[in-house]
Amino acid sequence: MNQFSYMRVTSKESAIAALAKDKAAMFLAGGTNLVDLMKSGVTSPERLVDINNVPLATIEETKTGLRIGALAKNTAVAENALVIKHFPLLSQALKAGASPQLRNMATVGGNMMQRTRCHYFYDSALPCNKRSPGSGCGAIGGFTRMHAIFGASDKCIAVHPSDMCVALTALDAVITVTGPKGERKIPFGDFHRLPGDTPEQDNNLQRGELIIAVDIPFNQLAAHTHYLKVRDRASYAFALVSVGAAMQIRGGNIADVRLAMGGVAHKPWRLKEAEAWLKEKSATEENFRKAASMAMANAKSQGGNAFKLTLAPNTIVEALKTAAAQA
Amino acid sequence: MGTDKKSEPINRVDGRAKVTGKAKYFAEFEVPGVTYCVMVTSTIARGTITTINTKTAERAPGVLAVFTHLNMPAIPGWAEQGSNSKLPSGGERYRMLGSNKILFNGQPIALVIADTLERAQHAASLVTASYNKSEHHTDLLKNKEKAAMPPRMGDYTRGSDTNAHNTAPVVMKADYTIPIEVHNPMELAGILAFWEGDDKLTVYAKTQGVKSTQRTLAGAFKIDEKNIQVYSEFVGGGFGMGLRTWPQEVAVAAAARALKKPVKLVLTRDQMFTLVGHRPYTIQHISMGATQDGQLLGIYHEATGETASYDDFTEGTVGMTRFMYACPNVTTKYRIVPLDRGVPIWMRGPGEATGAFALESAIDEMAYKVNMDPLQFRLKNFAETDPEKNKPFSSNNLKEAYELGSEKIGWAKRNPAPASMKEGDWLVGYGMSTGVFGAHRGESTCRAQLNADGTLLLQSATSDIGPGTSTAMVQIAHEVTGLSIGKIHFELGNAAFPPSGSQGGSSTVSSVGSAVFDVCTALKGMLTEAGLTFDNGTVKSAQGKSDSLQDVLSKQNKTFFEVTRSSKGGAELEKYSLYSFSIHFAEVRVHPATGVVRVKRVVTVADSGRIVSPKTAASQMIGGVTGGIGMALTEEGIIDHRFGRFVNNNLADYHVPVSADVPHIETIFIDKPDPITNPMGSKGMGEIALIGFSAAVANAVYHATGKRIRELPITPDKILSA
CATH class of the missing domain: 3.90.1170.50 (Aldehyde oxidase/xanthine dehydrogenase, a/b hammerhead)
Structure with missing residues (x-):
């Protein structure tokens, strides 16, 4: 770990000002990922701007939905009555992530900003285009069991590790960020990026911008919701594949549906084609299976993750079946 | 001691120090x-x-x-x-x-x-x-041609028909792999x-x-x-x-x-x-021959494990195969491959845990081949005496253990046909296996100091890596002297204390416990000579005497009585084959769509002689089974051989089981004294808690799904692609 200075700020304005002044500064929220990255030498900020005292942790109902402050802890969101009532998928996804201790520290904004868990990214003795652009992708041709089947490039095959983000993608959340040029809104699906030729860029947040909130619009999907995470142990493991599924079912037909996957791409992977196809179809396993195979159209194995080509559609079907079966 | 009298369950004597942070590491x-x-x-x-x-x-x-x-x-x-x-x-x-x-x-x-x-x-x-x-060469699979017979680990052959495993009416051949496991x-x-x-x-x-x-x-x-x-x-x-x-x-x-x-x-x-060893990546081949009605005729077991280029690491991977079953023809071979890797070291159930995965999976496969219940198959081929050493077992209560365990898990009630049992979307499977480890006893020394206040201090240069050494020793001293538990204090972990061996090979209670037994017996003799006796939890004047412990000590100008005894097994041990045994039963759920395996219920029976400390013994078994769940389902050290470097060297990516992976584990002890091993009648149990467990899970997965997974750990991808 490099030597760094540390400061606390108590307002959005002072946070943004602190980062504007210092190019080597970074925001520190829960620190559950950033501190690891610093310890392994992947990230070496010269100044940490601790934003935990900025009042951005409220969860409130608005006219159109729920607004969740960027500094709300993962546990607080997962246990929040409004979240559980309106967006059980988000609560389930959060609880599927990490461990209770980590969720108590981790924030919503930090969760969005967490970086891939690809081992080659963390081990500075190995090549990684994300950590060290141009050094090559160590994972390609190596240990690829955890890696992407969608949207990978020849520069990077890493996946985004978040469960929460899978739910927020499915729920059409909108992120509000603020920065030196003022506030702007980013639809959740446009926040994270595919690796392309610039895998070092995880997302479209501009340097110096601060995430302040996430808005989730109300929907009619709470009754039939399931987050299914398949992993190597029952808790505290990253997803091999996860699926967030939510449906509105009327008279056995799917009036509305949202589907997103985790553990399969550099960003939370929304299955819009499958959603569109399922709309107004009956909620049967056969239809779920068709939708799942549609979702897999562009999937590509890296070798070690070939099993995901089977696991992913199966998990989509299981998640939809479980969601549909809910009373 | 050494009788059928059961030990009373006491709490860990240092439990409070451990949970309050007073215990210093x-x-x-x-x-x-x-x-x-x-x-x-x-x-x-x-x-x-x-x-x-x-x-x-x-x-x-x-x-x-x-x-x-x-x-x-x-x-x-x-x-x-x-x-x-x-x-x-x-x-x-x-x-x-x-x-x-x-x-x-x-x-x-x-x-x-x-x-x-x-x-x-x-x-x-x-x-x-x-x-x-x-x-560099770090991949055992790509360097098999370098496999060599290690020094002092020669091939073993028994029987006149060394090809019986190939020519018997029913033949079963399979390869088994275990990955690197890290402690x-x-x-x-x-x-x-x-x-x-x-x-x-x-x-x-x-x-x-x-x-x-x-x-x-x-x-x-x-x-x-x-x-x-x-x-x-x-x-x-x-x-x-x-x-x-x-x-x-x-x-x-x-x-x-x-x-x-x-x-x-x-x-x-x-x-x-990389720097403190690991359980070596090992590939094994087993070939087994039997009659149509399930009598074993031949077993061939070859294991190839890794070592470092700079050290010949060996372990007893094929030892169990030599004596576990009454099979007339057995050949075992053990080879090591030097690799450009940090050296392995023994890991809980060293060698045997690796070998038992292969042998006990193969036994299950053969049982299905001859259409027998795997439990009946084991009983049919039960070795009444040790066929390798041609000696009687000092004690072997496996048959009782099979019975108790199978009864508890409901073995007979299951439908034995593979992929026949379901609960909702989940397939249900039952599996069993046997574990075994030498009931070792080494030389050990203990010092006893009986203070004027009637407290007893015992010291030995042994260790406690978690099993509760002090608790067991206090219990032994309590049972020999009758002194109340609270008055006995056992000290360890100091090289200046009287010498004992390392804590390894499940030998501490047998070795150090014997020294405690002997020193306490000697102390009793000293007290008798001094006109004193242990009575009702304290030291009192002997019958017809009036001087108290303090009186006697002050008359002798002493502040305490002191005695040291060294203890080791006698020639008697040579006449017997000395082993601890375990039987594991596992009930699993397998989700066929996602390949997820969950261990739902475990019954583990230990035949490890008389149980000295029931509570810590049960903890040992639970811990061993937890390690077994890790071996079976989650643990794997992964190396990218292009770089010769680990790619999951942290606790997020190397998956030891978490609480949610571990169901209630029922532990049953035969709790019968072994008449030979040591004065307590105990046998070791740290290793047998884990040895064989991974095979019980693999066998249960087979019963649940009809899929035979021969490479650990059994992760969802292996179920899906089997």
Whole structure:
């Protein structure tokens, strides 16, 4: 770990000002990922701007939905009555992530900003285009069991590790960020990026911008919701594949549906084609299976993750079946 | 003792100290002026260091020294054998910082010592090295042609028809693989060392044997053992990795001598994967022949495990196959392949856990081939006496164990047909296996001191890596003397105490317990001579005498009675085959769509003689089964062989089971004294708790799905692609 200075700020304005002044500064929220990255030498900020005292942790109902402050802890969101009532998928996804201790520290904004868990990214003795652009992708041709089947490039095959983000993608959340040029809104699906030729860029947040909130619009999907995470142990493991599924079912037909996957791409992977196809179809396993195979159209194995080509559609079907079966 | 009388279940005598933080582990000892060591490790798997730049690190704040192969103080015991002297197998010895040679990825290339840990860490990040890389070989599968018979581990053959495993009416052949497993105790390895002058060394260490650490250091520094003090009272898990005093620990002691300062080293988690051993990647082939009605005619078992290029590591992988079943023709072979990797070390159930996965899976496969219940198949081929040694077992209650375990899990109620049982979307499966480990007993010594206040202090240079050594010893002393539990105190983890062996091979209760038994018996004799007796939990005047313990001591001008006894097994042991046994039953759920396996219920029966300490014994079994669940379902050290480097060397990616993976584990003890092993009638149990368990899970997965998974761990991808 490099030597760094540390400061606390108590307002959005002072946070943004602190980062504007210092190019080597970074925001520190829960620190559950950033501190690891610093310890392994992947990230070496010269100044940490601790934003935990900025009042951005409220969860409130608005006219159109729920607004969740960027500094709300993962546990607080997962246990929040409004979240559980309106967006059980988000609560389930959060609880599927990490461990209770980590969720108590981790924030919503930090969760969005967490970086891939690809081992080659963390081990500075190995090549990684994300950590060290141009050094090559160590994972390609190596240990690829955890890696992407969608949207990978020849520069990077890493996946985004978040469960929460899978739910927020499915729920059409909108992120509000603020920065030196003022506030702007980013639809959740446009926040994270595919690796392309610039895998070092995880997302479209501009340097110096601060995430302040996430808005989730109300929907009619709470009754039939399931987050299914398949992993190597029952808790505290990253997803091999996860699926967030939510449906509105009327008279056995799917009036509305949202589907997103985790553990399969550099960003939370929304299955819009499958959603569109399922709309107004009956909620049967056969239809779920068709939708799942549609979702897999562009999937590509890296070798070690070939099993995901089977696991992913199966998990989509299981998640939809479980969601549909809910009373 | 040695009777059918059951021991009473008592709580861990040091439980309170452990949960309140009063128990101190090696890294927690505060020594004035302590300095901190951080290791820089190699990023290649084989080659030489061409340049190493330490200048920036040396100038960093707080740095006291940076040691590399260019300036490392000589370690006389190492120098004697030289850096380049050859091993019997032809490899070079590994002498840490002894030369510019790199023998494995993650090998320490520099020790950075500073006044604070953070400064040492920072300075370590400033050391740079360049290498001349050589081709490395870290993949056992690609280096099988290098497999060689290790010294002292020859092939075994029994029977006149060595080809029976190929020619019997029913033949079953299969290959089994276990991955690298890493011990990963919660407590990280390391040492805190300081010197008085040049020849008196004190260390706080994470070790499973204070005497063994003392001997290693004495040999390395060519000083008298008496001048080396080793403390290790509490150890936060070892599972075998603490059975050696590792080169980096010796090197830190050398650095402390050169700097004339206390130096502390605590490994990082990733260093735990490379510098303190692991269970070796092992491939096994079993070929088995039987009659149509399920009588075994021949078994051939060949195991090939990895070792380092610089050390011939061996373990008893094929031992169980030689004697477990009444089979007339048995051949076993064991080979090792030297690789450019850190050396393996024994890990809980060493060898046997690996071998039992193959043997007990193969037995299950053969049982299905001859259409027999796997339990009946085992009973049909039951070995009443040890067919390898041609000796009777000192005790063998396996048949009773099979009965108790199968009854408890409901074995007979299951539908034995594979893939026949369901619960909702989940397939249900039952599996069983047998575990076995030698009931070892070594020489051990214990000192007893009966104080004037009637408290009894016992001391022995043994260890407690978690099983509850002190609790068991207090219990033995209590049962011999009748003195109440609260008056007995057992001290360990100090090399100055009377000698005992390391805590390994499930031998502590048998070895140290016997010394406790003997010393307490001797103490009783002393009291009788002195006109005293143990009575109703305290020391009282013997019948017809009036002097109290205090009176007698003051008349004899003593403040305590003292006696030391050494104990070891007699020639009687030679006449018997001495083993502990376990039976594991596992009920699993397998989700066919996602490949997820969950262990739903476990019944484990131990035939380990008389149970000395029922509560800690049950904890041992639960811990062993938990390790078995890890071996079966989650644990795997993964190396990217292009780099010869681990790619999951942390606890997020190397999956030890979490609570949610571990169901209620029912432990049953036969609890019958073994008449031969030792005066308590006990046999070891640390290893048998784990040995065989992975096969029970694999067999249950087969029963649930009809899919035979022969490579551990059984992760969802393997179920999906089987």
